[in-house]
Amino acid sequence: MTHPAPKSFQQWRLAKHPDGVPTPDCFELVDTPMPELAEGQVMIATHYFSLDPGMRGRLSGDSYAAGLKISELIESAGIGEIVASRSERYGVGDYVMGGLGWCEGNVVSDRGLQKLDPALFDDKVSMTATIGVLGVPGLTAWFGLQDLGQPKAGETLLISSAAGPVGATTGQIGKALGLTVVGIAGGSDKCSYLTELGFDAVIDYKQASDLPAAIKAACPDGVDIYFDNVGAEMLDAAILNMRLNGRIVVSGQVSEYNRAQPHGIRNTTAFITHRLRMQGLVVYDYHKQFVDAQAAMAKMIRDGSLRYTEDISQGIADAPKAYEALFAGANFGRRLIKTIG
Amino acid sequence: MTHPAPKSFQQWRLAKHPDGVPTPDCFELVDTPMPELAEGQVMIATHYFSLDPGMRGRLSGDSYAAGLKISELIESAGIGEIVASRSERYGVGDYVMGGLGWCEGNVVSDRGLQKLDPALFDDKVSMTATIGVLGVPGLTAWFGLQDLGQPKAGETLLISSAAGPVGATTGQIGKALGLTVVGIAGGSDKCSYLTELGFDAVIDYKQASDLPAAIKAACPDGVDIYFDNVGAEMLDAAILNMRLNGRIVVSGQVSEYNRAQPHGIRNTTAFITHRLRMQGLVVYDYHKQFVDAQAAMAKMIRDGSLRYTEDISQGIADAPKAYEALFAGANFGRRLIKTIG
Incomplete structure (x- = not known):
């Protein structure tokens, strides 16, 4: 299947740096003419792209974290099909994943893309899994838990934002490793979902007036590994329940991203009294091990020990509103936009 | 040289839990009758004991960090002479170091003591070094920098409370390992002292209106290892200057100990954007390696690459006032009390 190479693509670009939660007026949909391909470039028609809370920091353009400039393409993982190629690596019709951005398509260098191996997919593993449970969120769970968390069977793993794509995957890998897994999520739907996935206990933070006490009740022997996607007060509550030599994996800090001042x-x-270790994760540091991890997780999906949820909506126009909703805790599984009908 | 076994010893005990800086009225000097020795016990006449800011947390008696109870002996490292023994390990006249407490003497179990090897001392290495540069502060520097800091020659090491016994030792070990060493201290005397010790740069935090900027000026390429004895605002200022994959060694948090509410x-x-690791240190976890580390540091003292300063005052009565003064930044080197004239 091939498409004629389009002259232009719709692309979401940064209209203004957000102050707090990124509202739709921070983004502008621009019909962008495509340049002639240079040597080593490909033109990709995007089929799916993801909406990532962790990308929020890149929108701020502050001096500390390198940020996007006004009118730059919004970043995200995506899956697309090569529709024109001057690359030796990819031909027309190949499917690839990579940092495609919020767009219907683009012309990009052939470096930094990953060809999608059709053998990875079947009726149990969807192609979109490559930017979800087998993509950055799943790989973050895999390497964060195993390399930074250093889990030993029988230990207790606590996960925040546990119903999100990173958290839900982390919990299921934790169960496969013989850990006692406790998830923190907001609302009874998400908590029921975690129980279905095999979590040993769940904490609905919206119902917990005293979060440290709620964690203590769910983890009476303390927490060996805290896999943090939230930060701030929730991270502090977890610290109060860490066991000696506990490890804190800093995967995300979603509660920090929209504050005018960081809370910390x-x-x-x-850290002294309990000999704690806290370490931040950038999953790309493990890129040489990605293929093996993806194969291992695909196997878990096929044998039923790793389940995943995707929340896919149709049409590129939806992206800003759907992105804003992520910060209100509306996401359930991996949030994707399907650009091609 | 032996002493007759005394019937009682003066001992400082906790009179009340401090609220903020521990004032002298938190302590009570009690003439404490000595019990008959049981099997495995020794009676020790203390010659020197140390005053440690890090012990502050133990005075609070809060529920999180295990604390001292009212009327318990105040804890500290000390050097003493065995004056009576029912131990197979120690005879009368042996010198030992251990957690003797703020006291002229005590009856204790023979476990947890370390016999002082006379070969370790000479005109260059004093016996008091065993509770200073060769004791907990020096060992904290040694293992904290090398095991948690994972230094590589050419990297930049930043140290807070750098003129204290831990900080000054850390800096000199850092120089021996080929690091660029930058110290933060308060006042020109302490800063001059650090320059004398071979530090590459010093920051007088009392003169720095913008501490993150002052660190950036002293460490233009960023900080690979931050050895923290202070915590709070100073730790935050260091974090803003960490390089990718930076390591933070949490050795002490002296600015936290007297606050009603932790600052953090x-x-x-x-931690995510810069892939940072922060880890707390408890030096006793390395006790099996103490002897080798002490021998290595004694060698550095003899060859002139490790210098140390002790601030010794005479008489047990001084201890509470001298302890209070530590929190006003008055200490210069290891603070010791000599109990025997």
């Missing part, structure tokens, strides 16, 4: 944590003395 | 840090998102 208060309980730093516990 | 704000810049936790940097």
Whole structure:
């Protein structure tokens, strides 16, 4: 299947740096003419792209974290089909994943793309899994838990934002490794979902007036590994429940991204009294091991020990509103936009 | 040289839990009758004991960090002479170091003591070094920098409270390992002292209106290892200057110990953007390697590459006032009390 190479693509670009939650007026949909392909470039028609809370920091353009400039393409993982090629690596019709951005398509260098191996997919593993459970969220769970978390069977793993794509995957890998897995999520639907996935206990933070006490009740022997996607007060509450030599995996800090001033944590003395270790994760540091991890997780999906949920909506126009909703806790599984009908 | 076994010893005990800086009225000097020795016990006449800011947390008696109870002996490292023994390990006249407490003497179990090897001391290495540069502060520097800091020659090491016994030792070990060493201290005397010790740059935090900027000026390429004895705002300022894959060794959090509410840090998102690792140190975890580390540091003292400063005052009565003064930044080197004239 091939498409004629289009002259232009719709692309979401940064209209203004958000102040707090990124609202739709921070984004502008621009019909962008495509240049002639240079040597080593390909033109990709995007089929799916993802909406990632972790990308929020890139929208701010502050001096510390390198950020997007006004009118730059919004970043995200995506899956697309090569529709024109001056690359030796990819031919027309190949499917690839990579950092395609919020767009219907683009002309990009052939470096940094990953060819999708058709053998990875079947009726149990969808192609969209490559930017979900087998993509950045799943790989973050895989390497964060195993390399930074250093889990030992019998230990207790606590996960925040546990119903999100990273958290839900982390919990299921934790179960496969013989851990006791406790998830924190907001609302009874998400908590029921975690129980279905095999979590040993769940904490509905919206119902918990005293979060440290709720964690203590769910993890009476303390927490060996805290896999954090939230930060701030929730991270502090977890620290108060860490066991000696506990490990904190800083995967995301979603509660920090929209604050005017960072909140951070208060309980730093516990790092001494409890010999804690806290470490931040950038999943791309493990890129040489991606293929093996993806194969292992695909196997878990096929044998039923790893389940995943995708929340796919149709049409590129939806992206800004759907992105805003992520920060209100509306996401359930991996949030994707399907650009091609 | 032996002493007759005394019937009682003066001992400092906890009179009340401090609220903020521990004032002298938190301590009570009690003439404590000595019990008959049981099997495996020794009676020790203390010659020197140390005053440690890090012990502050133990005075609070809060529920999180295990604390001292009212009327318990105040804890500290000390050097003493065995004056009576029912131990197979130690005879009268042996010198030992251990957690003797703020006291002129005590009856204790023979476990947890370390016999002082006379070969370790000479005109260049004093016996008091065993509770200073060769004791907990020096060992904290040694293992904290090398095991948690994972230094590589050419990297930049930043140290807070750098003129204290831990900081000054850390810096000199860092120089021996080929690091660029930058110290933060308060006041020109301490800063001059660090320059004398071979530090590459010093920051007088009392003169720095913008501490993150002052660190950036002193470490223009960023900080690979931050050895933290202070915590809070200073830790946050260091985090803003960490390089990718930077390591933070949490050795002490002296600025936290006397606050009614912990201050903590704000810049936790940097753990993700800069792949940082922060880890707390408890030096006793390395006890099996103590003897080798002490021999290595004694060699550095003899060859002139490791210098140390002790601030010794005479008489047990001084301890509470001298301890209070530590929190005003008055200490210069290891603070010791000599109990025997």
